[in-house]
Amino acid sequence: MSIPGSGIPTKDDLKKVIPPSKVLGQGPVVIVECFQNIPCDPCAASCPSGAIQPFEDINDLPAVDYAKCTGCGLCIASCPGLAIFVVDVNYSNTEALIKLPYELLPIPQKGQVVSGLDRAGQKVADVKVMKVLKNKNKTNVVSILVPKDLAMVIRNIRVEEIVNG
Amino acid sequence: MKEVDIVIVGGGPAGLAAALTAASCSASVLLVDDGLQLGGQLIKQTHKFFGSSQQFAGIRGIEIARNFIHEIKKSSNIEVLTQATVTGYYEDGVLTILEGFNGNKLIKVKPKRMIVATGASENMLPFINNDLPGVYGAGAVQTLMNVYGVVPGKEVLMVGAGNIGLIVAYQLMQANIQVKAIVEAMPCIGGYWVHASKIRRLGVPIYTSCTLKEVKGDEKVEGVTISNIDKGFNFIPQTEKEFNVDTVCLAVGLSPLAELLWQADCQMAYIPELCGYVPQRDENMKTSNDMIYIAGDVAGIEEASSAMVEGQVAGLNAAASLNLYHKEYSQIKQKFKRQLAQLRNNSMCEAITKGVQKATIKKGGDYVYSR
Numbered sequence: 001m002s003i004p005g006s007g008i009p010t011k012d013d014l015k016k017v018i019p020p021s022k023v024l025g026q027g028p029v030v031i032v033e034c035f036q037n038i039p040c041d042p043c044a045a046s047c048p049s050g051a052i053q054p055f056e057d058i059n060d061l062p063a064v065d066y067a068k069c070t071g072c073g074l075c076i077a078s079c080p081g082l083a084i085f086v087v088d089v090n091y092s093n094t095e096a097l098i099k100l101p102y103e104l105l106p107i108p109q110k111g112q113v114v115s116g117l118d119r120a121g122q123k124v125a126d127v128k129v130m131k132v133l134k135n136k137n138k139t140n141v142v143s144i145l146v147p148k149d150l151a152m153v154i155r156n157i158r159v160e161e162i163v164n165g
Numbered sequence: 166m167k168e169v170d171i172v173i174v175g176g177g178p179a180g181l182a183a184a185l186t187a188a189s190c191s192a193s194v195l196l197v198d199d200g201l202q203l204g205g206q207l208i209k210q211t212h213k214f215f216g217s218s219q220q221f222a223g224i225r226g227i228e229i230a231r232n233f234i235h236e237i238k239k240s241s242n243i244e245v246l247t248q249a250t251v252t253g254y255y256e257d258g259v260l261t262i263l264e265g266f267n268g269n270k271l272i273k274v275k276p277k278r279m280i281v282a283t284g285a286s287e288n289m290l291p292f293i294n295n296d297l298p299g300v301y302g303a304g305a306v307q308t309l310m311n312v313y314g315v316v317p318g319k320e321v322l323m324v325g326a327g328n329i330g331l332i333v334a335y336q337l338m339q340a341n342i343q344v345k346a347i348v349e350a351m352p353c354i355g356g357y358w359v360h361a362s363k364i365r366r367l368g369v370p371i372y373t374s375c376t377l378k379e380v381k382g383d384e385k386v387e388g389v390t391i392s393n394i395d396k397g398f399n400f401i402p403q404t405e406k407e408f409n410v411d412t413v414c415l416a417v418g419l420s421p422l423a424e425l426l427w428q429a430d431c432q433m434a435y436i437p438e439l440c441g442y443v444p445q446r447d448e449n450m451k452t453s454n455d456m457i458y459i460a461g462d463v464a465g466i467e468e469a470s471s472a473m474v475e476g477q478v479a480g481l482n483a484a485a486s487l488n489l490y491h492k493e494y495s496q497i498k499q500k501f502k503r504q505l506a507q508l509r510n511n512s513m514c515e516a517i518t519k520g521v522q523k524a525t526i527k528k529g530g531d532y533v534y535s536r
Contacts, residue, residue: 006365006371007326007354007358007361007362007364007365007371008362008365009362033359033362034359035358036357036358036359036513037511037512037513038215038357038359038511038513039215039216039217039470039507039508039509039510039511040215040216040222041217041218041222042213042218042222042223044218045218045223046218046223057507057510058216058217058507058508058510059507059510059511078223079213079359080212080213080214080215080222080223080359081215081357081359081360081362081363082359082363083359083362083363103339104338104339105339105341117366117368118366119362119365119366120365120366120368121365121366121367121368121369122368137213137223137224137225138225139213155366156366156367
């Protein structure tokens with residue numbers, strides 16, 4: 001119950017939703033940063049592989065069966081709270097790939113370097129946009145390449161307008 | 166004199182749902198709304214809704230309104246009056262409606278039943294210079310931005326970290342308007358944590374146990390002073406912060422808009438958990454007046470998702486009381502009851518559940534079996 005003061009999940013909160021390191025090492029996997037029992041279940045309905053378990057009660061917290069998660073990221077755009085991320089910590093020797101929801105303009109372009117922000121919106125690194133998935137429901141999913149040690153730190157981006165030149 | 170089975174007052178989420186449900190029971194419906202278009206607050210909600218994915222979860226409010234309005238246009242049982250205000254309810258069951266931009270056309274209607282879904286009004290906050298241009302309610306900011314595409318200002322202080330404050334702060338950021346901070350008088354964030362996390366990730370600070378003390382400016386808002394407050398809501402000296410902003414947005418709660426129910430002499434009760442005076446009702450959403458049903462925020466401040474289910478309950482039962490039964494009346498009634506219970510079955514809704522229990526004075530019989 002630590003979020004109410006600040007709006008930022010604490011280390012203890014995150015411990016509950018970050019998969020074990022063995023799972024993280026095996027490829028892209030979902031991280032659902034949802035800590036409060038509220039009536040909301042689209043994530044489970046959106047999951048094509050049954051990794052996000054069906055809810056018994058609509059107020060349940062999402063439970064993930066990591067063995068079934070393919071890291072496809074379909075749940076990211078389905079989440080009304082924009083609380084779902086997919087992280088591949090072993091994307092390369094030095095970099096991790098993060099897929100995150102993005103609903104601001106301008107929409108970044110593939111290859112663009114943008115600011116990587118932590119959970120308090122502070123810039124911690126320049127990151128490269130690898131892919132932008134524009135969704136019909138207008139929650140776009142942006143894949144970014146980040147330094148490996150920031151895989152669990154960066155959760156947002158800031159995109160500057162590209163000035164023609 | 167116009168006659169109709171059911172008049173529904175208010176075309177927001179509760180009224181829209183009530184209209185469609187009553188019409189599906191073959192009731193003739195007149196849906197009256199004072200806005201330029203139907204939809205109430207839904208047409209300003211650009212965020213995706215929570216709730217059950219079997220209902221409306223994951224869909225943006227604006228889309229939900231669009232779907233409802235489309236269905237209502239298709240229904241031959243529903244007549245719609247927009248830009249029309251219900252001004253009175255008389256002892257003989259006649260409603261007066263003022264229609265048109267200037268309200269210069271008087272219409273009298275005698276419905277067999279009335280469903281009041283008038284929603285809520287925004288609360289004001291006392292502070293120095295709270296009458297300066299640039300001080301807005303959150304609803305007004307949403308109307309300007311999301312309905313008319315007009316930005317209210319460039320730099321904003323948001324007052325209130327309930328769901329409305331958090332959501333509107335996010336919408337302001339989406340419109341490229343800088344939100345300098347959110348202040349919240351309570352010691353914790355009142356809205357959903359995911360909304361709070363979303364706004365924090367954009368770099369907006371949320372100060373709890375903190376409130377707006379003073380707005381500065383001669384003819385318009387030029388800056389604000391905020392201050393921490395103690396448990397007794399007294400300002401704590403030397404904790405003040407100043408920001409240069411041109412806009413102050415107030416999201417400090419809502420009050421049920423129940424004038425019509427007072428006038429109709431419905432039994433009212435002050436229930437703090439439901440944010441003010443609300444009509445007492447039975448489980449069918451019928452008030453102490455057998456003619457009058459209620460749904461949505463007028464029955465107690467809650468989420469749009471539960472307002473829509475309450476609208477369905479009111480529409481179903483108001484029609485049933487006229488011997489107009491949905492073909493699956495009993496099943497559908499149980500389904501709505503279950504959905505409401507599910508939506509309220511979390512710690513955020515503990516107070517609401519308690520309030521609804523206090524306001525519900527009778528069980529509300531099943532019309533099929535009480536005939």
